[in-house]
Structures are given as C-alpha cells and as structure tokens.
Amino acid sequence: MNTAHPPFDPLVFGPDAQIMKGVDGLNWRLADYEARGGYRALKKIFAEKIAPDALIAEVKKSALRGRGGAGFPTGLKWSFMPRQFPGQKYVVCNSDEGEPGTFKDRDILRYNPHVVIEGMVIGAYAMGATVGYNYIHGEIWDVYERFEEALAEARAAGYLGDRILGGDFSFQLHAHHGYGAYICGEETALLESIEGKKGQPRFKPPFPASFGLYGKPTTVNNTETFAAVPWIVLNGGAAYLDLGRPNNGGTKIFSMSGDVARPGNYEVRLGTPFAALLEMAGGMRGGRRIKAVIPGGSSMPVLPGEVMMKTDMDYDSIAKAGSMLGSGAVIVMDETRCMVRCLERLSYFYFEESCGQCTPCREGTGWLYRMVHRIETGRGRTEDLDTLVSVSDNIAGRTICALGDAAAIPVKSFIQHFREEFAHHIEHKRCMVGERGAARDKAAA
Amino acid sequence: MISAQGIARIDAAIAKYPAQERQSAVMTALAVAQEEHGHLSTEVMDFVAGYLGMPPVAVYEVASFYGMYDLEKTGRYKLCVCTNLPCALSGAVEAAEHLKRTLGVEFNGTTPDGRFTLKEGECFGACGDAPVMLINNKRMASFMSPEAIDRLLAELK
Numbered sequence: 001m002n003t004a005h006p007p008f009d010p011l012v013f014g015p016d017a018q019i020m021k022g023v024d025g026l027n028w029r030l031a032d033y034e035a036r037g038g039y040r041a042l043k044k045i046f047a048e049k050i051a052p053d054a055l056i057a058e059v060k061k062s063a064l065r066g067r068g069g070a071g072f073p074t075g076l077k078w079s080f081m082p083r084q085f086p087g088q089k090y091v092v093c094n095s096d097e098g099e100p101g102t103f104k105d106r107d108i109l110r111y112n113p114h115v116v117i118e119g120m121v122i123g124a125y126a127m128g129a130t131v132g133y134n135y136i137h138g139e140i141w142d143v144y145e146r147f148e149e150a151l152a153e154a155r156a157a158g159y160l161g162d163r164i165l166g167g168d169f170s171f172q173l174h175a176h177h178g179y180g181a182y183i184c185g186e187e188t189a190l191l192e193s194i195e196g197k198k199g200q201p202r203f204k205p206p207f208p209a210s211f212g213l214y215g216k217p218t219t220v221n222n223t224e225t226f227a228a229v230p231w232i233v234l235n236g237g238a239a240y241l242d243l244g245r246p247n248n249g250g251t252k253i254f255s256m257s258g259d260v261a262r263p264g265n266y267e268v269r270l271g272t273p274f275a276a277l278l279e280m281a282g283g284m285r286g287g288r289r290i291k292a293v294i295p296g297g298s299s300m301p302v303l304p305g306e307v308m309m310k311t312d313m314d315y316d317s318i319a320k321a322g323s324m325l326g327s328g329a330v331i332v333m334d335e336t337r338c339m340v341r342c343l344e345r346l347s348y349f350y351f352e353e354s355c356g357q358c359t360p361c362r363e364g365t366g367w368l369y370r371m372v373h374r375i376e377t378g379r380g381r382t383e384d385l386d387t388l389v390s391v392s393d394n395i396a397g398r399t400i401c402a403l404g405d406a407a408a409i410p411v412k413s414f415i416q417h418f419r420e421e422f423a424h425h426i427e428h429k430r431c432m433v434g435e436r437g438a439a440r441d442k443a444a445a
Numbered sequence: 446m447i448s449a450q451g452i453a454r455i456d457a458a459i460a461k462y463p464a465q466e467r468q469s470a471v472m473t474a475l476a477v478a479q480e481e482h483g484h485l486s487t488e489v490m491d492f493v494a495g496y497l498g499m500p501p502v503a504v505y506e507v508a509s510f511y512g513m514y515d516l517e518k519t520g521r522y523k524l525c526v527c528t529n530l531p532c533a534l535s536g537a538v539e540a541a542e543h544l545k546r547t548l549g550v551e552f553n554g555t556t557p558d559g560r561f562t563l564k565e566g567e568c569f570g571a572c573g574d575a576p577v578m579l580i581n582n583k584r585m586a587s588f589m590s591p592e593a594i595d596r597l598l599a600e601l602k
C-alpha cells in the first residue's frame with residue numbers, strides 16, 4: 001500500500017515508526033497532532049525550564065545524525081552555534097528534497113507538518129535563534145501550501161511567534177518555496193537562494209554556524225532531523241539511541257523505489273537488515289532477482305544485490321559494505337536492468353544540475369554523460385572505461401560543493417561492480433541483459 | 446503589470462524576510478508573475494526588479510537559474526514528466542513516450558493548437574508515486590500509466 005491516497009493504515013510506515021506513528025494521511029492538523037501527544041515536548045521544556053545546553057546534551061546523547069545526506073551528528077552541529085552572539089541567529093530547515101530516490105520529507109510535511117514545526121521551535125530555542133525558514137522543494141506546491149496552513153495553526157495556538165506558550169522565548173518561522181534547482185539542497189546554495197540569488201554554493205569555511213543566512217550564524221538541518229527532535233525531548237536521548245544502534249540512534253525513514261513490489265516510505269529502527277526492509281516493501285516486483293541497490297540516494301555508491309542482502313541499514317554498516325546511507329533513498333534494480341542505461345540516466349542528471357560555478361564539475365559532468373551515453377548507444381571505445389574513472393577522479397574533491405563528488409561516485413561504483421556489462425556494451429555494441437524491462441514491467445503491472 | 450492579488454502575495458513574501466532584504470522575495474514574485482503572464486518576459490522581470498529594488502540583471506539571473514521559470518511562451522498546460530532513474534524503473538520512460546506519441550511533440554515542444562508543452566523533469570521528490578507529472582508547476586499527478594495520461598489529457602481543455 002502506498003501513501004498517495006489517504007486515509008491509509010498508519011502501519012504502512014512500519015510497526016516501529018516514531019515520526020509517522022499514527023499518521024493516516026488525513027490527521028495532519030494541529031488538533032490531531034496534539035491528540036497524538038504533539039507539542040508536549042515543547043510544553044515540557046518550558047514547564048521544567050530545561051536549559052538550552054541541557055537540550056543540546058540530550059540530542060548529543062541520542063546519537064541523532066543528520067538525515068539530509070551527510071549523517072553529521074546533530075547535537076554536535078547545534079553546539080557550533082555561538083552562545084553569546086549579540087545579533088540575529090537563524091535556523092533553517094532543508095526540505096528541498098531532490099536527491100533522486102528521496103521522497104520522505106514530502107510525506108513528513110504533508111502528513112505530519114507540526115512535528116517539523118515543533119522540532120524547529122525546540123532547535124531554535126536550544127541554539128538561541130529567533131527566526132527560521134523552511135525551504136520547500138519547488139515541485140511540491142501543495143505541500144508548501146499545507147505547511148503554510150500548519151504554521152498559521154501553530155501561531156494561533158501560541159506554539160509559534162511572540163512569547164511562545166506565554167514565556168520569554170519568541171520564534172518566527174516562515175516557509176520559502178523553491179523553484180526547481182537540485183543544487184539548492186546543498187546548504188549554502190540554499191542560503192543564497194533564500195537571499196534571492198542564484199543557488200550557487202559558497203566556499204567553506206566559513207561554515208554557516210559563523211557566516212550563514214544574511215551573514216549571520218545559521219544552522220541548517222534536514223526535515224527528518226528536526227522531526228526526530230520532539231521524541232528525543234520527551235523520551236530522552238538514551239531511549240532514542242536504544243531504538244537504533246550505538247552511534248546510529250533512532251529510527252530512519254527509507255524511501256524504497258525501483259523494482260520493488262510496493263514502493264513507498266518505511267520507517268524502521270536503524271540497524272534493520274536490508275532484507276527485512278525489502279520484505280516490508282513487498283519484496284522484488286514480479287518475483288524477479290535483485291541485481292543492484294543504491295542504498296542512500298543517487299549520489300551514493302551502488303552495491304551488488306547480494307552484498308545488500310547481507311547488510312544492515314545503519315550509517316556504519318552501509319559504510320562498511322562500501323556505500324553510504326545518505327538520505328535513505330533505496331533504489332532497487334532487478335536482473336533485467338542494464339547497468340549502463342541506469343548510469344546514463346544518473347549522469348545526465350548531474351550534468352543537467354551542475355550549477356556551472358566550478359570548471360571540473362561544469363565540464364566534467366558533461367564529459368561523463370557523453371561518454372556513458374556513447375557506450376549505451378553502442379559507440380563506446382575500450383579505453384572509455386579507464387577515461388571515465390580518471391575523469392571522475394579529477395572532479396571529486398576539486399569543487400566547492402559535493403555535487404562534483406556526487407556525479408563521480410555513481411560512475412566509479414557502477415564500473416567497479418558491473419564492469420563486465422560496460423565492457424560487453426563496448427565490445428558487442430549492445431546490452432548484456434537482453435530485455436530492457438519495458439515488456440516485463442507491463443506484464444507485472 | 447501584476448494584479449492586486451498578485452501584489453498582495455508578493456507583499457506577504459516580502460514580510461517574511463528582514464526589512465532590508467526585499468530581494469529574498471524575488472522567487473515568489475517571479476512565480477506570481479509567471480502565473481499571471483504565462484511566462485517571464487523582460488518587461489515583467491523589469492517590473493519585479495523595480496518593485497523589489499533589485500538590478501534587472503539580478504532578476505534575469507534568478508529567472509534563468511531555476512528550472513521552473515519559463516522565459517519562453519509555453520502552451521496553456523506545461524506538462525513536465527520526471528524521467529530520472531527511480532521513476533524510469535517504474536514506467537516513466539513509457540509515460541514519456543506515450544505523451545510524445547499522443548501529443549506529437551518531442552521534449553520542449555508545444556502542440557500546434559497551443560494547448561500543451563511537454564518537458565522532461567528531474568526528481569520531484571515523489572518517486573514512490575512514479576510515473577509522476579507536474580502540470581503548470583503546481584499540480585502533481587501520480588501513477589501516470591498510459592490510461593491515466595489519456596484521462597488527464599482529456600480533462601485539460
């Protein structure tokens with residue numbers, strides 16, 4: 001079952017869901033959220049006068065790691081914000097979800113927007129920020145509108161705005177609507193974009209915690225990261241850590257796409273075996289065999305299916321297996337898929353979305369795409385494979401932001417694990433996997 | 446150049462940002478302008494620049510950087526279909542081919558009657574609903590099988 005048509009059984013997200021617990025697609029309003037225990041964490045902070053530093057310590061203890069892609073420890077990031085800063089500080093939520101395969105923030109925002117608002121208010125209080133923005137991906141206009149509605153509800157109820165819950169803390173939160181640029185998911189490009197400019201990443205350092213939005217100290221976190229915070233405050237960092245594994249606290253929403261029977265979002269404890277996650281998604285579509293998996297969004301290395309079947313879904317296990325958990329977007333490919341063609345589409349994406357600022361990325365992504373395209377269309381040369389790897393090596397690490405690395409990683413990992421398919425394409429000018437899946441997809445549908 | 450309601454929406458955006466940062470509202474202002482005019486002509490971008498106190502070239506830069514702004518005229522309905530890998534694994538290529546065949550246009554083409562413009566999109570963050578299509582930047586259509594596409598096209602007059 002999918003979450004496209006509410007109401008749905010809240011169990012679609014899985015029995016261990018915390019962020020999406022009890023969420024059925026229709027119960028997104030403030031009253032529903034309160035009935036599920038919403039805003040209790042915020043009330044607890046003010047009733048028990050929990051100090052900002054104690055909150056940050058609790059988040060550190062939880063081992064919550066950023067859900068946007070890099071997996072940076074959230075508590076540590078929060079502690080980088082200057083304590084005694086005379087001017088404005090900002091918190092920013094990154095809902096510019098555009099990493100191919102990732103569609104979890106959309107479900108969080110449309111079906112449980114208040115959990116993000118509550119998490120942001122708590123974060124703002126912990127870091128001493130009084131203004132915040134939620135940057136929402138351009139293509140999901142209805143989600144942006146709903147978030148605006150949720151903001152209005154929270155303001156009217158005193159959870160947001162001046163003197164929250166009658167106390168001394170004030171926090172103004174606004175939604176900012178993107179307009180179609182993958183690069184704005186990169187946090188400094190996102191800040192440029194809020195400033196009304198082209199979304200081109202900034203040189204770092206300085207990092208946003210010292211020079212962020214409008215040059216002021218700023219912390220950017222992913223939607224799902226903020227959404228995890230109220231639970232941590234209510235139940236404690238240790239309990240959150242216990243949901244997952246050491247150094248990998250909590251639950252994580254995995255967006256399952258590709259050749260699985262039931263694509264969708266599944267929220268599981270970190271450390272859940274991939275095989276169990278695949279089963280939640282109904283197993284392989286049409287009962288076909290698994291060939292390859294990109295476990296963390298298109299920018300992360302692809303792994304052979306057999307490797308994934310033995311891997312657990314947490315940051316450290318996936319890293320040990322040779323990839324990264326990234327944004328938690330799991331793209332599954334079955335035995336009928338041509339790896340050259342899959343890579344060609346990804347390479348086209350990075351070529352399209354390079355912001356053009358750094359030469360290695362602007363030029364290199366074009367070279368990569370054209371070379372993979374050449375191989376796919378039967379015009380490849382034997383030396384192309386080594387050239388692809390060397391061009392990739394010359395992009396990675398030589399650009400202002402990680403988009404260059406993101407373009408290089410798929411190329412290198414696809415060739416590493418499926419070199420014989422590329423070689424076959426070059427030698428025989430056609431695919432090794434006879435059928436391209438179209439006819440079989442139809443049969444399965 | 447922009448209706449009173451449109452100006453009200455731009456003003457609401459301006460109010461979200463610090464008083465001296467009117468430029469932060471440029472994305473909303475251009476979106477409103479495009480909704481009212483169908484595409485962003487130089488005149489309308491110049492108006493936005495004047496309204497926000499920005500150099501016109503800074504507005505042009507923003508308009509050409511973000512993929513959902515149209516600097517050229519489009520058909521009454523701009524149909525953008527995501528063909529990125531996760532969607533392609535769930536029928537997006539077939540959806541795109543069906544659209545091209547039915548409309549008789551390639552990507553970036555407009556039907557002779559001016560009704561449809563077809564575009565290729567990158568990940569909308571909705572891959573679980575693949576194939577997905579975005580209509581005039583605002584309406585997301587999910588599970589676009591050839592039959593669902595035919596129904597949708599019939600509905601868009």
Ligand SMILES: Cc1cc2nc3c(=O)[nH]c(=O)nc-3n(C[C@H](O)[C@H](O)[C@H](O)COP(=O)(O)O)c2cc1C
Pocket residue numbers: 065066067068069070071072074077094095096097098099182183184185186187188220221222223225401402403406
């Ligand atoms: C090219 C590129 C695209 C990115 N896209 C996203 C995105 O869509 N959403 C997101 O939260 N982070 C994205 N990131 C990561 C952000 O820069 C940043 O690390 C993240 O928002 C921090 O939040 P977290 O610590 O809670 O994960 C992207 C990074 C790069 C280099």
Ligand code: FES
Pocket residue numbers: 100101102527528529530531532533567568569570571572573575577
């Ligand atoms: S790949 Fe099409 S919406 Fe994500």
